[in-house]
Amino acid sequence: MPSPRPLRLLLAALLVAVHAWGLWGISADRLAVRVPPPVAKQEVVMILPAASPTPPPEPPLTPPPPKHQAKPPKAAPPLPTKPAPIAPTDPPKKAPATLAAPATPSAEEWALAGQYTLKNSKRYRHTWGQHVRSLMGTAVEGPDQGAVRFEVEIAPDGSLARLDTLWSTSAKAEQLARQAIQQMPPLPPTPTGKPLVFQRTVSFQPFETDGPPLYKNDCQPDAPRFSNPFAWDGQAAQARGHQAPPPPMSPQELAECLKQLPKDSLEAESAQMRRQLEQGWSSTISR
Structure with missing residues (x-):
């Protein structure tokens, strides 16, 4: 009967050999060269573009002009043409301003004016001027408008004694005023029973009314008029003039x-x- 030790060694050697054989088979399978299958041949066809037409020949280059060649003269600029004249257009006409004549004083107003003795018959003078203006008609803006100043003297019985023109800015206004004065009816006697002398401006304008x-204030005394205290006629004794104030009313x-x-x-x-x-x-x- 053989010894168990050599038997064990033999079995071990067999196991090692089997194991090595398996490993070698796997490695040989991995290391085997695999030849790829043959590939069919392919023909390559190249398509060339069509031949382009021959370009035309380039024109010959013109040599530059010499530097000493004179430059051609510049053409004169065209003369400016005169614009056509614009026909003037007339501005829109505006209606002239007008002012109607005031109302003619009534008989009652003349009766009250004939009794007013204060301030040189002040109410009588105003009523006379209003009556004259009422007879002159409507004042229209234009060359005929203006004013005229008269010096008037009314007789104690109310008739016109004198009429002088001191100045006038319109011949038409003066003409109309004189015609109106000649057309006035008989006036009442003057308030004081004496000749009444006064100056009056008659306005014949479309923007001014009297x-x-x-x-x-007519019961207050009149303020003294200015007079040059140093005026001298060259003959009388030189003395400074002085105006005494009017005496107060009782x-x-x-x-x-x-x-x-x-x-x-x-x-x-x-x-x-x-x-x-x-x-x-x-x-x-x-x-």
Whole structure:
């Protein structure tokens, strides 16, 4: 009976050999060269583009002009043409301004004016001027408009004694004013029974009216008129002139004076303010 040791060694050697044989088979299969199958041949066909036409020959280059060659003269610029004249167009015509004549004083107004003795018959003078303007008609803007100033003298019986033109800005206005004065009816006697001399401006313009005067200050004494205190006629003795203020009214005279004063209207107030503005506030004496 053989010994167990050599038998074990033989079995071990067989196991090692089998194991090595398996490993070698796997490695040989991996290391085997695999030849690819043959590939069919392919023909390559190249398509060339069509031949382009022959380009035309280039024109010969022109040599540049020499530097010393004179430059051609520049053409003269065209003369400016004058624009066609524009026909003038007339501006739109505007209607001229007009101002109707004031109302003719009534018989009642003339009766009250014939009794007013204050301030050189102030109410009589105003009524006379209003009557003249009412007979002159409507004033129209234009060359005929203007004003005229007269010096008038009324006789005690109310008739016209004298009429002088001091100045005039329109011949038409003066003509119409004189015609109106000749057409006036007989006037009442003067308030004082004496000749009445005064100056009056008649306006014949479409933007100016002669409003009624104020009467509230007519009982106050007149302010002294200015006179040059150094005036000398060359013959009399030189002395400085001095005007004495007028004497004040007595209570009875003041009461009688206040009875004559009519009630002032709003038109009279606005007319007085306008006159003061035109005069530059140089005087507060109403006309």
